[in-house]
Amino acid sequence: MTPDRVLDCLGRPCPVPVIELAKALPSLGVGDVIEVLSDDPAARHDIPAWCRMRGQEWLGEQARPVGAAYLVRRTG
Amino acid sequence: MASTVHLDAAAAVPLHPAAREALLAALDDGWADPGRLYGAGRRARLLLDAARESVAATLGARPDEVRFTPSGTVADHCAVTGALAGRRRVGGHVVHSAIEHSAVLHAAAGADATAVPVDRQGRVDVAAYDAALRADTALACLISASHEVGTVQPVEEVAELCAARGIPLLVDAAQTVGRAPVPQGWSLLTASAHKWGGPPGVGVLAVRTGTRFGAGLPDGPVNLPAVVAAAVGLEAANAEAAAEDARLRPLVDRIRDRVAADVPDVEIVGDPVDRLPHLVTFSCLYAEGEALLTALDREGFAVSSGSSCTADILEPSHVLVAMGVLTHGNVRVSLHRGTTEADVEGFLDVLPRVVGALRRDAGVEGL
Incomplete structure (x- = not known):
């Protein structure tokens, strides 16, 4: 899946990746996919939890050489 | 102080x-x-x-x-x-x-x-x-x-x-x-x-x-x-347990209700009824656990957190992870025989302001 936007949060501790994701959301179109790159251990849990709380679609994660890519689709 | x-x-x-x-x-x-x-x-x-x-x-x-x-x-x-x-x-x-x-x-x-x-x-x-x-x-x-x-x-x-x-x-x-x-x-x-x-x-x-x-x-x-x-x-x-249970349970209910009402974007976790009499945990979206603990300590309240930034190892609480709930901005409040209603009210008065200030500093209000 090719994301519409990539957000590089490598090296930034929790809850920065979630905050950056929330800040980026309004600039996405509905249906767009954003990829959050993070090596913070909390991102794996907090990004799906944020999706649940905010009603956005959690698409899963992909391993990367450093950290992982977390994929979210804007649904509303 | x-x-x-x-x-x-x-x-x-x-x-x-x-x-x-x-x-x-x-x-x-x-x-x-x-x-x-x-x-x-x-x-x-x-x-x-x-x-x-x-x-x-x-x-x-x-x-x-x-x-x-x-x-x-x-x-x-x-x-x-x-x-x-x-x-x-x-x-x-x-x-x-x-x-x-x-x-x-x-x-x-x-x-x-x-x-x-x-x-x-x-x-x-x-x-x-x-x-x-x-x-x-x-x-x-x-x-x-x-x-x-x-x-x-x-x-x-x-x-x-x-x-x-x-x-x-x-x-x-x-x-x-x-x-x-x-x-x-x-x-x-x-x-x-x-x-x-x-x-x-x-x-x-x-x-x-x-x-x-x-x-x-x-x-x-x-x-x-x-x-x-x-x-x-x-x-x-043991001799006090039944009375303490009856006293602390409503205080925890009070915390659950008021935190949900007064702090925006908070997730209160754990079973609301079939639970320990003295303990409640919640996570504040976009707030950083260590900053939250430090700010509450400055206000005179000692609480605990399962957020990763408060742990020696940089992993978030395995309990919060297993539940699939938010791990950052986490606060655990647990009461004992010395805890008064005034202590709880004091904490509840301070908390929304503390969380609000942290969110303002991080520029995340309204997200």
Whole structure:
């Protein structure tokens, strides 16, 4: 899946990746996919939890050489 | 500045006045080696036996099934390693819930272990627990109630499953002993005195007669004055438990209601009803756990957090992770006999402002 936007949060501790994701959301179109790159251990849990709380679609994660890519689709 | 309000009872509570009195008396009276046959030694032996009998009665155990250890953590370690050694011929497999105390998880780390998942409320899935038990399962472990989110676990149901297969069950009852009736059906049980108002440095390990235990039970010298104080503190806590339950439960409900109403974007976690009487946990979206703790401490409130930035290791709480809830901005509030309604109201007055200021500083308001 090719994301519409990539957000590089490598090296930034929790809850920065979630905050950056929330800040980026309004600039996405509905249906767009954003990829959050993070090596913070909390991102794996907090990004799906944020999706649940905010009603956005959690698409899963992909391993990367450093950290992982977390994929979210804007649904509303 | 006013003294700090201690809202971290799940870690340790202040010494109960009865335990303090007993400690001071036992320092004078219980200093001798209980293994000696002269007068002071016999006196120490009587004190130790009385302490063991008293604690055993609370646990529904026989006195000879109860040992004192230097901490609850040591008790957990002894329980896991001893039970595994005792069942080596059966196998080396361990089943535990995903939300055990880290002492149990660390002790089981070298073994072939299956972690049984919990639901969003933090309650272990009994059917999944059943499915995880195998012919080579040497030990099953289930915490009596989550020390992080308060959810009470179905110990007696799991105990029946284990008993039917002849598998010993370790119940870490640290958060329950002294507050609520101890669940039945355990083969091994652990507890920790400073959670009920006894002194720090006293753990309890109970091993049911007939449970195979391979490593030899802990049988070294104990800190006798502290053990005596722990036993007296437990009797005092038991005597007050029903009244404290009735007093603290509505205070926790009050915290749950007001945090949900006054703090935007907060997730209150754990079972709202079938829970420990004194403990509530919530996570504040976009707030950083360590900053939250520091700010609350500055305002005079000592609380705990399961957020990763507050841990020595940079991993978030395995309990919050297992529940699939937000791990950052996490606060655990736990009450004790010294907590007043005014303490709780004071905390609730300060919290929305503290969270709001942190969010303002981080530029995340309105996200």
